[in-house]
Amino acid sequence: MNKKKDSEESLAAHAAFVSKIEQRTARVGVIGLGYVGLPLALSFAQKGFATTGFDTDPAKVEKLAGGKTYIRHIPESQIAREVEQKRFHPTGDFSQLREMDAVILCVPTPLDAHHEPDLSYIRNTGKAVAAHLAPGQLIVLESTTYPGTTDEVLLPLLEESGLRCLVAPYTVSGNSAEATEGPADDFLLAYSPEREDPGNKDFPRERIPKVVGGVNARSALAAEALYASVFERTVMVSSSRAAEMAKLLENIYRSVNIALVNELKLLSQRMGINIWEVIEAARTKPFGYTAFYPGPGLGGHCIPIDPFYLTWKAREYGFTTRFIELAGEVNSAMPRHVVEALAEALNRRKQCLHGSRILILGVAYKKDVDDLRESPSLEIMELLQKQGARVEYHDPYFPRLHRMRRYDFQLASVDLTPEALSEPEAVIIATDHSSYDYALIVQRARLVIDTRNATRNVKEHREKIVQC
């Protein structure tokens, strides 16, 4: 009898939640207004939801509340419009969490000094949410992390509020989840990975299918309903752990394939084969091959970091993730390879690295983004300085390099005058920004180390180019 009542209550609560989503009366909170959280909050606001963005950084909150952007590829006009229309409300006041129907966590998940997962941001946010958790709320974690974080780490923190949510298996059929019987939960909890590629205009976030997995069926169904209001397609999996693992599989796949092609690049160089030509030929195969490209090393907040979340978790199961570690080893050796290739090229010209002036083009971790995180350019600059080179840089997205956690160059981007290109002993193309005129760079520079095949269409003075 009680079971029936529980199940009726549960169905009614779910119907009410879905109705709020459909009517756009649900209030959505997004915690962490960074590269992931800010555009996500704006997507919900644009769809008509009253969206509150929470962040612990008062400077960001103030800027966003004033309708200003701090991430170049997120247009100011979009933020200003949503703030003016009162659909997007940035705040540092976490007590407003209590008023939300759904709360999405988009806080950082870095590695610590020992290369191990640093879950402190998730833990702090979990505690902040628990302090204001209201019955019926849906909490979704989006931060990239190892399988088990949602139900082993976040759930107990949220339950410190006194409210309960049971982990219960369910089966998935299409985008519907069938529950095993159980009592209605006080709150709902799910995981949904962020798959956005910032700055990629070919795949706007709403068109990237959204994977969701709940700690139980109702949580999965609620999360599916929430994201279906913004994303064109949702993909439900049978647990929060499967959703967490799906994100890691995607990133490990990239890391391993990039390492493979980086290794083949090193071999091809010794064999006098152009790896870029090889990749172009291989990618004409219409099936069974996806092209990945070599480069100066891995960058960005995801690929160099996320795989090691799984490596760490795997140890608990007495398992060694050999592919991940080998890929990490190969990829992290690439900046040193660039410096060695430069030293050899200078040597052939009877010059040495020590005392040479070297201009780095591009410090962002990939083209056309204003993101420096884990950028291999920075490691290359540090290695060059250690070898006594005089390092300069140019990047249209970074007029100055301020002090960072690991680096402190105190350099300003040089103007790309004819002299700035011709006076240094070498120019390294570390990031292939679209705004660069590569023909002009090759024409002016004395020696060009091209780590991105950016000079592929340059016809003249090719003798100055070293592909690496």
Ligand SMILES: NC(=O)c1ccc[n+]([C@@H]2O[C@H](COP(=O)([O-])OP(=O)(O)OC[C@H]3O[C@@H](n4cnc5c(N)ncnc54)[C@H](O)[C@@H]3O)[C@@H](O)[C@H]2O)c1
């Ligand atoms: N950047 C990407 O392209 C990308 C893509 C997919 C997944 N991810 C994952 O998404 C998560 C967030 O990444 P990001 O790039 O948006 O990070 P970010 O550093 O750009 O933004 C994080 C934001 O969270 C805020 N913050 C930190 N602690 C907080 C707290 N306790 N409460 C509220 N706000 C807090 C910070 O001030 C910052 O504004 C990470 O787990 C990352 O791995 C990122």
